[in-house]
Amino acid sequence: MRLAVFSPTYRPGGLDVLEASLMRQSFKDFIWIVGDQRFAKRYITWEEIQKRVDFEIMWSSSPIMDGNKRNLCELYNGAADFVVRNNIDMLVSLQDYIYLPEDGLLKFVSVNNLFPNDLLTGVTHISRDPFPNKIVDLEGDYTIFAEPYTDKPKHLSWKDVRVSDIYTNSDDILPVQIEHWEANWAAVPKNILEAGIRWDPVYDKGIAYENMDFAKQANKNLGVKVILDKTNVAISLPHKDYFEGEREEIEEFSNRNYYEKKWL
Numbered sequence: 001m002r003l004a005v006f007s008p009t010y011r012p013g014g015l016d017v018l019e020a021s022l023m024r025q026s027f028k029d030f031i032w033i034v035g036d037q038r039f040a041k042r043y044i045t046w047e048e049i050q051k052r053v054d055f056e057i058m059w060s061s062s063p064i065m066d067g068n069k070r071n072l073c074e075l076y077n078g079a080a081d082f083v084v085r086n087n088i089d090m091l092v093s094l095q096d097y098i099y100l101p102e103d104g105l106l107k108f109v110s111v112n113n114l115f116p117n118d119l120l121t122g123v124t125h126i127s128r129d130p131f132p133n134k135i136v137d138l139e140g141d142y143t144i145f146a147e148p149y150t151d152k153p154k155h156l157s158w159k160d161v162r163v164s165d166i167y168t169n170s171d172d173i174l175p176v177q178i179e180h181w182e183a184n185w186a187a188v189p190k191n192i193l194e195a196g197i198r199w200d201p202v203y204d205k206g207i208a209y210e211n212m213d214f215a216k217q218a219n220k221n222l223g224v225k226v227i228l229d230k231t232n233v234a235i236s237l238p239h240k241d242y243f244e245g246e247r248e249e250i251e252e253f254s255n256r257n258y259y260e261k262k263w264l
Helices: 015-023 039-052 072-085 104-114 161-166 190-194 201-205 210-222 255-263
Strands: 003-009 030-036 056-060 090-094 119-127 156-158 173-176 185-189 226-236
Touching: 003 015, 003 072, 003 104, 015 030, 015 039, 015 090, 030 039, 030 072, 039 056, 056 072, 072 090, 072 190, 072 201, 072 210, 090 104, 090 190, 104 119, 104 185, 104 226, 161 226, 185 190, 185 226, 201 210, 201 255, 210 255
Parallel strands: 003 030, 003 090, 030 056, 119 226
Antiparallel strands: 090 185, 119 156, 119 185, 173 226
C-alpha cells in the first residue's frame, strides 16, 4: 500500500512538527504533499528538509489564503486528484500542528485493511508542553523541537472528547458519527476519491465545516462510515498560542449557516 500525506500550511512555524512526525514513522511507503502559502519565502528551507528526510516531498506553491478567501479546499482537492491520477491507495490529512505517534500511518493502513471503504480518523489530544508565547526561531520555521526526531510534547491539557466523553465502550476501533471525522489527522481511501467526493470550495469563504461536509457527502453518496481508532493518538499543539497570525474569520460568511442549510 502506498500513501499520500497531505499537509496544508500557512503558519510561520510548524515545519519541525511535520518533519519530526513523518521522519519517525515506521511505515515508509508514502509521498508527502505540501501546500505552503509561504513557499516562495522558505523554499530553501524545504530543500534542506528534503535532503534530510528519506521520503519524497511534492510542493504546491498555491497560497492557502488569497486576500479574504482561503484556498484550503482547492488544495485538498488537488491532493485528491493526485491520489486518483497516480493510483495511490489512501490520502492521509496531517495538519501542521499535529505531532504523530511513530506508528500513526501504520495504524491507518491496518484499519483500512479491516474497513477498506470507510473514512478513518485518529485521536487528537492537546498538549501545552513546552509552551512558548510565540515562535522563538528567528526564521519562523521551527517551534518546539530541540531534537526533532526524538523530542516530543508530553503533558496533556485536553483529551479528545470523542474518546473520553462520547465513545466510552471498550472497543479500540469503532464506527462513530459522520460529523466526527476531522481532517487534522484522518485518512481517505482512494475509492472514495475515485467516486468523485471532493471538498466544497464554498467553505473557503469562512472557517471550518468543510471536513464535516466531505464526510456527509461520502456517507450520502456511498454509504461510507467513519471509523475511529482510539489507539492512534496524535498530539495537537495549541496553535492559536504557538503560531502567530491566526485568523478566526476570513470574511462576512458563516460556514455554519451554509452547512446547516445544506444538510439539516
